[in-house]
Amino acid sequence: MHVGDGDAKFQSMTRTTSSSDRAHVLIVGGGFGGVETMLALRALVSERVRVTLVSVSPLLAYKPAATTESFDETPPLAYDLRAIAMDVGASFRLDRVEAVAADAHSARFASFTHLDYDALVLAVGARAATAIPGALTFRDQQQVHHIRRLMSELRSGTLRRIIFAVPSGCSWPLPLYELALLTATCLGELDVTGEVMLVSPEITPLCVFGVQASGLVADLLVERGVRFIGGSDPQRVDQSGALVLASGETLDADRVVGAPKLRGPRVTGLPADRWGFVTTDALGGVIGLPDVYAAGDMTSFPIKQGGLAAQQADVIAQRIASDHWASVTEPRVHRVLRARLVGGANPVYLRTELDEFGQATASTLHGNFNDSESLAPPEKVFGRYLSPYLHTRAPALSRTATDG
Numbered sequence: 001m002h003v004g005d006g007d008a009k010f011q012s013m014t015r016t017t018s019s020s021d022r023a024h025v026l027i028v029g030g031g032f033g034g035v036e037t038m039l040a041l042r043a044l045v046s047e048r049v050r051v052t053l054v055s056v057s058p059l060l061a062y063k064p065a066a067t068t069e070s071f072d073e074t075p076p077l078a079y080d081l082r083a084i085a086m087d088v089g090a091s092f093r094l095d096r097v098e099a100v101a102a103d104a105h106s107a108r109f110a111s112f113t114h115l116d117y118d119a120l121v122l123a124v125g126a127r128a129a130t131a132i133p134g135a136l137t138f139r140d141q142q143q144v145h146h147i148r149r150l151m152s153e154l155r156s157g158t159l160r161r162i163i164f165a166v167p168s169g170c171s172w173p174l175p176l177y178e179l180a181l182l183t184a185t186c187l188g189e190l191d192v193t194g195e196v197m198l199v200s201p202e203i204t205p206l207c208v209f210g211v212q213a214s215g216l217v218a219d220l221l222v223e224r225g226v227r228f229i230g231g232s233d234p235q236r237v238d239q240s241g242a243l244v245l246a247s248g249e250t251l252d253a254d255r256v257v258g259a260p261k262l263r264g265p266r267v268t269g270l271p272a273d274r275w276g277f278v279t280t281d282a283l284g285g286v287i288g289l290p291d292v293y294a295a296g297d298m299t300s301f302p303i304k305q306g307g308l309a310a311q312q313a314d315v316i317a318q319r320i321a322s323d324h325w326a327s328v329t330e331p332r333v334h335r336v337l338r339a340r341l342v343g344g345a346n347p348v349y350l351r352t353e354l355d356e357f358g359q360a361t362a363s364t365l366h367g368n369f370n371d372s373e374s375l376a377p378p379e380k381v382f383g384r385y386l387s388p389y390l391h392t393r394a395p396a397l398s399r400t401a402t403d404g
């Protein structure tokens, strides 16, 4: 582990007293982790805490909707962070965190402002880098127009063979399964000849969800005409357009769409592993930094998923609440991976419990989750406070869900 470059002047700043007698919780990052933290704090300690949310984008981008948005004409699903903050009595600032001085209980932002905190929750996500050179990297809603163009080329017969490639180390392959299924379904409906392949290091499809679920997903791929090539490690696309595997084998393709590899955010003052991810204890505390917490894709937990980000956020909110107010019970960690896989005739609901290493311990298949976990389309992220809250909130009108 190493600590990001020090900023001596900043590190030596003295902590100034909070302008309010309520504890100040500073949340940085307006994704699922940050918003769930804010909603959980409101539910647990409401008036007793002052919350500031800071994010580089004014929107909560609903990235999981990127797959279905590629096949319909809907604009990118996103929610207005300022309005969400207002709903819960928090303040919102548009800014980028650059450094944390844990000793001084202060964070520095790109606008050169410093904000003091009693507790700091970081949920700034991960950086999505190209994993398969030469392939189209499907990162989020910003790549939707590429898939729409690819579909029109398939329809016109310019393209015939598409490979969706999961790189080794991919922490959340489900979007590529959805893209493959939706592409094949679309070709079937249009009666267009084409070949859709899904190439992955996984031995069986979505095996993280267990044998039964994997079998069901395998059947779905067959039913839709998607050829699954497991146990393969996609490396790059060669000049002829073929996908080159680590084994040296090549697979002919007219287009290859790949998932990205994720890297941590690297914020000065935060300890990070070699990929830039921040390591926390089981309750979300950043190792070695008192009163600093991290949730979601920026942490070193091996599976990067919105529902898990929300669970980490709940634990952190409960920990902050129980540290400050004895009436709140200490959190218990219970990691559950839930997914709503679309692309077949009906969505498939997958669920498994995870241990601290991200390994599945108890998998189940559902027609839907139980009532308290239910997700209404187009929702794909389960958050204890986030899901019911988003049921009540209209998406942002501007619908330009891009992060800075």
Ligand SMILES: Cc1cc2nc3c(=O)[nH]c(=O)nc-3n(C[C@H](O)[C@H](O)[C@H](O)COP(=O)(O)OP(=O)(O)OC[C@H]3O[C@@H](n4cnc5c(N)ncnc54)[C@H](O)[C@@H]3O)c2cc1C
Pocket (backbone or CB within 6 Å): 028, 029, 030, 031, 032, 033, 034, 054, 055, 056, 057, 059, 060, 061, 063, 064, 065, 066, 067, 095, 096, 097, 098, 123, 124, 125, 126, 139, 140, 172, 174, 175, 265, 295, 296, 297, 298, 304, 305, 306, 307, 308, 309, 339, 340, 380, 381, 382, 403, 404
């Ligand atoms: C195509 C696709 C499909 C997916 N499908 C699913 C799914 O079906 N189910 C599911 O649960 N998950 C899914 N995921 C994963 C899920 O979107 C992520 O795991 C989740 O968004 C992580 O939440 P987060 O809060 O950690 O980070 P993010 O959602 O990435 O949010 C990070 C926030 O921090 C802000 N930010 C970044 N840097 C800074 C900075 N320096 N200072 C201040 N603010 C900053 C960003 O603007 C953003 O608001 C999918 C992801 C993709 C891309």
